[in-house]
Amino acid sequence: MTKKYTWNQYTIKNVNKSLVLETILNQSPISRADIANETQLNKGTVSSQVTELLGEGLIYEKGPGESKGGRRPVMLLFNEKAGYSIGVDIGVNYILGIRTDLVGNICEEVTTYFNDLSFEYIRVKLFQVIDQLIQSAPQSEYGIVGIGIGVPGAVNKEGKILLAPNLGWENIDIKGMIHQRYECPVIVENEANAGVYGEKTFGSGRWEKDIIYVSVGVGIGVGLILNGELYRGTDGFSGELGHMTVEGRGHRCRCGNQGCWELYASEQALTSSSQISWKDYVDPLTNMIEKAEKGDEDAIDTFHSIGTYLGIGLTNIINSFNPERVIIGNRITAAQRWIEQPMMGKTKHNALWFQQDSLKIHFSEFNSHSSALGMAAFTFENFLKVNIHEYTSLV
CATH class of the missing domain: 1.10.10.10 (Winged helix-like DNA-binding domain superfamily/Winged helix DNA-binding domain)
Structure with missing residues (x-):
């Protein structure tokens, strides 16, 4: 009936x-x-x-x-200047915050680095970033319409962080904490989901229905747009492909497993294959890039290894999802010069040939900003109520 x-x-x-x-x-x-x-x-x-x-x-x-x-x-x-949205990407050694207008133009950004992973320390840093973005915002009709926080971990549909292994966080209600301080709508999402949404909304993925975004920082997260929609899985925990096994007898991961992809294809590989320690440098990626630019063979070999392992993981993803486009984003894009060729070579050699006919693989044009842009988009769309989706229940 x-x-x-x-x-x-x-x-x-x-x-x-x-x-x-x-x-x-x-x-x-x-x-x-x-x-x-x-x-x-x-x-x-x-x-x-x-x-x-x-x-x-x-x-x-x-x-x-x-x-x-x-x-x-x-x-x-x-009137794109009627209000402003704040999008934040929390990484394992950085926080990137942006303030955008209501169509996603970046009006200001703030980045801070750290090597103290305690929640209290990062909370203070996060407040400092948000405070700066709010205080420098010009007068507008609606002011700050919302704050979006992307985190490298499992986030449930209520916005609670269940597990962020590389940060050592479990059961963190960062959404309630932010809402209490700033009294505005808050959205919390996995940073890779935010990244793929940023690419779909503003980037090269605008015209395609099946997009994979691989966020490579200290860890690896994967965001999936399938048939034009953000895919979160049954409970919102899809995309944890940084923890798929690529080495059966590999190193022990912070998640508890062995041989996880991100141990070999992310910034974590910089510390395991060199004398660099996270305690010695706030930003070991920049340090390794400086070495590679000077012709240091060990640094270049390390990046080549990361590229090869990225290609191994991408092969599994391509063969599983048959996407139209794969986008590599986050901080590792700064090392594209040394990573791209081994990554593409491995993928081309290993991925099934019929999967490659219409496939495009490239690094993000937004570099490390995809996730912050995606969080800003979630937030101002929630304000405008133009695209009706489940986030309208999170305010």
């Missing part, structure tokens, strides 16, 4: 406003008449919704536009 839904006037009004706002957001500058044509709403409804949106400061008028006969129409544009 077909269900019959009854919509009250308030619901219809909000659905129409969302439709009008989304049309302006995606197609501005646009006239009222063109909005009516695009949405199939009558002109009176469009006019009333536009009036409300103008009063709310989410759109503004600019004109007149080009005439199609008769008077030249007043054009409407989305």
Whole structure:
């Protein structure tokens, strides 16, 4: 039996406003008449919704536009400066925070590095980053519309961090802590999921339905867009492919297993194959890059090894998911010069030939910013309520 839904006037009004706002957001500058044509709403409804949106400061008028006969129409544009979103990527030895406008343009960024992994220490650093981004924000209609936090670990659907092994965190309610301090909507997500969403929203993955984003920092996380949707798995824990086994008798990982991919293909390989210690340098990746740039053969060999192991893991991912695009992101992109060739060579040699026909593999154009951009996008979309998804229940 077909269900019959009854919509009250308030619901219809909000659905129409969302439709009008989304049309302006995606197609501005646009006239009222063109909005009516695009949405199939009558002109009176469009006019009333536009009036409300103008009063709310989410759109503004600019004109007149080009005439199609008769008077030249007043054009409407989305007010991207009506508010600002904060996106934060918490790494194992850094915090990157950005403030964007309501369409994802980065207005300011702050990065801090550390080698003390205690939660209390990182909490203080996180507050400092967010405080700086908020205090330097210009006046706007809505101010800071929300804060998004990406973390390298398993996050449940309520935004609680169940396990972040490389940080040593378990059962951390960072969402409640941030909300209590700043009194605004907060979204917490796995940083690789945020990264693939950033690539899908702003990057080279905009036109494709099956995208794999591999976030390579001190650990490895994998974000998946499958059939156009972010795939989280049954409980939200998909993408922990940094802990797939690539060496049966390999080193012991912080997760408790042996031979995990990230031990050999992430920044962790820099410490296990050299004399560098995380306690000696806040940023051993930069130190190793400086050595490689000077022709240090050990440093170059280490990066070649990382590239080879990246290729091994990518082969497993490609053969499993048959994606259209694989994007390598996060801090390891700084070493692309030495990593790319061995990675691509291994992948080309090992991945099934019929998987490679329409496959594109490349490093992110955003370098280490994909996750922060993805968190900012989750946050301002939640504010605008244009794309309806489960995050609307997290405010």
